[in-house]
Amino acid sequence: MSNPKVSVLLKSNWAESGLVLDVRRGLGSQPRTLPPKWLYDEAGSRLFDQITRLPEYYPTECERTILRDAAADIVAASRATTVVELGSGTSDKTRLLLDAFADAGRLERFVPVDVSEETLRQAADMLAARYPDTSVEAVVGDFTLHLGHLAGYARKLVAFLGGTIGNLYVEERGAFLGALADSMTEGDELLLGTDLVKDADRLISAYDDAQGVTEAFIKNSLRVLNRELDADFDPDAYSYVPFWDRHMQRMDLRLRAEMPQHVTLPGADLELDLASGEEIRVEISTKFTEERLRAELGAAGLEIARIWTDPTDSFAVTLARKVG
Ligand SMILES: C[S@@+](CC[C@H](N)C(=O)[O-])C[C@H]1O[C@@H](n2cnc3c(N)ncnc32)[C@H](O)[C@@H]1O
Numbered sequence: 001m002s003n004p005k006v007s008v009l010l011k012s013n014w015a016e017s018g019l020v021l022d023v024r025r026g027l028g029s030q031p032r033t034l035p036p037k038w039l040y041d042e043a044g045s046r047l048f049d050q051i052t053r054l055p056e057y058y059p060t061e062c063e064r065t066i067l068r069d070a071a072a073d074i075v076a077a078s079r080a081t082t083v084v085e086l087g088s089g090t091s092d093k094t095r096l097l098l099d100a101f102a103d104a105g106r107l108e109r110f111v112p113v114d115v116s117e118e119t120l121r122q123a124a125d126m127l128a129a130r131y132p133d134t135s136v137e138a139v140v141g142d143f144t145l146h147l148g149h150l151a152g153y154a155r156k157l158v159a160f161l162g163g164t165i166g167n168l169y170v171e172e173r174g175a176f177l178g179a180l181a182d183s184m185t186e187g188d189e190l191l192l193g194t195d196l197v198k199d200a201d202r203l204i205s206a207y208d209d210a211q212g213v214t215e216a217f218i219k220n221s222l223r224v225l226n227r228e229l230d231a232d233f234d235p236d237a238y239s240y241v242p243f244w245d246r247h248m249q250r251m252d253l254r255l256r257a258e259m260p261q262h263v264t265l266p267g268a269d270l271e272l273d274l275a276s277g278e279e280i281r282v283e284i285s286t287k288f289t290e291e292r293l294r295a296e297l298g299a300a301g302l303e304i305a306r307i308w309t310d311p312t313d314s315f316a317v318t319l320a321r322k323v324g
Pocket of ligand 1: 036037040045048052060086087088089090091093113114115116141142143144161162163164
């Protein structure tokens with residue numbers, strides 16, 4: 001078998017056409033927004049990897065602790081022989097789970113899915129070397145568009161880690177979970193990592209680190225627009241504004257124009273006038289309660305089998321099963 005196998009589902013003009021639509025819709029409306037998938041070009045993926053190692057950014061370590069402690073229990077509770085990972089990035093923590101599946105002789109296939117091709121290819125090479133008896137079938141794809149591709153895999157566990165589901169708005173989460181459930185057969189499983197609602201100070205410091213890496217990651221979105229759409233954003237003219245939206249229970253990460261800005265985006269045939277103080281929301285990170293998890297998964301026909309949390313109750317990993 002050729003290992004790893006890499007399928008590219010994103011069309012070559014995906015970034016161009018998708019970004020143009022998203023930019024016209026998002027930056028042209030109020031409040032101005034950008035979908036977070038455009039944060040993960042090569043530079044963005046590298047910056048996110050740095051974020052996961054910051055002392056303030058607790059989610060990665062909390063999720064790693066859960067996976068380290070519970071991996072064998074997860075495998076015992078699962079009937080899967082194929083592990084799919086959505087938004088897999090470097091699949092770093094995922095190795096704890098994959099090791100447990102491999103130790104149990106149950107890792108026939110691993111399917112990492114990500115929009116960030118370079119990072120995905122590197123991860124797939126590393127994983128194919130680590131699990132020589134496993135078929136590594138990487139997919140360069142968009143989990144908001146390509147879930148139908150997963151329907152062909154039987155006995156699967158779909159891991160969606162890192163709290164990435166919290167980057168979607170509530171209506172997007174509903175559509176995503178519905179499409180995911182459609183790609184699963186009865187008994188297939190979802191392993192979902194979610195950050196939990198907690199003290200606002202701890203949340204804000206996690207997204208406002210002393211080294212400014214999160215700020216650089218969020219500002220990288222403007223560099224993506226400059227490169228892909230020939231835009232003329234001046235990243236230094238914006239300040240980074242992370243805040244906790246108590247009502248929506250989400251971190252809201254914005255860029256604020258410190259002076260009036262006239263921006264041209266020829267690739268999207270768009271011109272923007274931002275007033276002084278006007279903001280662009282670049283990312284949200286929704287935090288969950290068990291009640292919200294049950295409601296959102298249940299609405300998609302996914303029943304919770306078990307929830308594991310870390311010792312500080314900061315983060316949760318939930319195993320849910322598709323019911324008939
Ligand atoms: C918050 S990071 C999490 C990475 C890793 N799963 C972890 O737990 O550390 C989000 C990942 O999802 C990917 N991603 C974002 N939007 C995506 C989309 N629409 N389709 C596929 N991958 C996406 C990014 O490239 C990135 O690797």
